Amino acid sequence: DIVMTQSPDSLAVSLGERATINCKSSQTVLSSSNNMNYLAWYQHKPGQPPKLLISWASTRDSGVPDRFTGSGSGTSFTLTISSLQAEDVAVYYCQQYFSFPGTFGQGTKLEIK
Amino acid sequence: QVQLQESGPGLVKPSETLSLICSVSGGSITSSTYYWGWIRQPPGKGMEWIANFYYGGNPYYNPSLKSRVTISTDTSENQFSLRLTSVTAADTAVYYCARRSDAYGDFYDYWGHGTLVTVSS
Numbered sequence: 001d002i003v004m005t006q007s008p009d010s011l012a013v014s015l016g017e018r019a020t021i022n023c024k025s026s027q028t029v030l031s032s033s034n035n036m037n038y039l040a041w042y043q044h045k046p047g048q049p050p051k052l053l054i055s056w057a058s059t060r061d062s063g064v065p066d067r068f069t070g071s072g073s074g075t076s077f078t079l080t081i082s083s084l085q086a087e088d089v090a091v092y093y094c095q096q097y098f099s100f101p102g103t104f105g106q107g108t109k110l111e112i113k
Numbered sequence: 114q115v116q117l118q119e120s121g122p123g124l125v126k127p128s129e130t131l132s133l134i135c136s137v138s139g140g141s142i143t144s145s146t147y148y149w150g151w152i153r154q155p156p157g158k159g160m161e162w163i164a165n166f167y168y169g170g171n172p173y174y175n176p177s178l179k180s181r182v183t184i185s186t187d188t189s190e191n192q193f194s195l196r197l198t199s200v201t202a203a204d205t206a207v208y209y210c211a212r213r214s215d216a217y218g219d220f221y222d223y224w225g226h227g228t229l230v231t232v233s234s
Contacts, residue, residue, distance in 0.1 A: 004159075040220035049117075049224035055215065061222060093160060097219040101175045104160040 002027050002096050006105035012113040019081040021108045023072075023094035030074045031098065038098035041070055041079045044107075045090045053092075054079065086112060115139040117210050117225035125204075125232050131197040135210030135225060136190070143168045143188055148213035150221060151184070151195045153206040161206075163195065165213060200232045 003026040013019040029038045037057035044050040052061045054070035057077060067082040081088055089112060094105040121133035135149070142149055150165030164184050166172035172184045183196040197204060207229050211221035 038218060040218070047226070049226050050209070050211075050221075051224075052220060052222045055218060055220050095160075095220060100173070100219075101162045101177075102219050103162070106159040 001101065001103050002029065002099045004094055004096055004103050004105040006092075006094060006108045008108060009106070010109040010111065012111045013081075013084045014113045015086065016083050017113075019084050019088070019110055021079045021092050021110070023077040023079070023105050025075045025077075025096050027099065028074045029096045029098035037073055037077070038096055039070075039072070039077050040095045040097065041068075042093045042095065043088075043090045044093065050093070081110075084110075084112070115212060115223045117212065117223060119208060119210050119225045119228040121208075121228060121230065123229060123231060125200055125230060126234050127201055127232055128199055131195070131200050131204060131230055131232070133195045133208055133210075133228065133230070134192050135194070136192050137212075138191070140212070142186060142191055142193055145169065146214065148219070149193050150211050150213060150219075151208060152211055152221070152224075153208045154227075155203070155206040160209075162219075163197075163208075165219070166193070202232050204230070205232045206230060 005024050007022045039057040041054040042050045058070040069080045071078050091107045116138045118136045125131045148165045148167045151163040154160045164174045181198045186193045207227040209227045210225045212223040
């Protein structure tokens with residue numbers, strides 16, 4: 001299975017500041033046939049279901065604010081929150097779906113400094 | 114808007130069978146547009162994909178669990194179920210059901226809140 005490793009495990013950022021979460025895969029998740037990265041990001045707040053933020057490494061799901069940006073390719077990916085809001089406090093997960101079975105990162109806990 | 118709700122026993126004894134139900138509202142599990150899946154998260158660990166299916170097709174199971182897992186459906190109730198046999202403490206986890214709507218990518222756009230299942234005598 002592809003191993004997904006996120007960094008850092010936890011992160012504290014001031015309101016209005018940028019938050020950056022990294023995700024690395026043990027093998028490429030870039031398809032040579034369609035040049036797509038098979039990588040998703042989720043946000044998980046306490047007491048709520050996980051929420052899909054981004055798929056295909058950089059495509060925001062419907063209704064996701066544009067302060068959330070996914071980038072990267074191959075084995076290295078980043079989720080950036082451009083201006084942290086209080087409601088962004090959550091655990092964030094990356095997931096690869098290039099190889100079966102899909103695998104998830106261990107999560108990054110984002111808090112307010 | 115589609116909603117998913119997991120239900121089932123919160124405590125299962127070792128060697129017994131874990132059975133969970135996912136009740137779906139706002140969408141039909143018989144739609145060929147969607148896949149439906151199960152994902153779990155052991156305490157303090159990352160998420161693990163268990164299985165998924167689309168109605169009318171063969172289910173897909175995580176090879177690490179394949180010998181113990183079965184997915185089934187109840188279309189009259191718009192529910193699908195997870196059955197995991199011969200459980201051990203390692204199967205203690207929050208179990209989520211979820212919906213996949215992308216034809217090409219196995220990521221999930223709607224999830225249930227999850228249900229904690231503890232395996233203990």
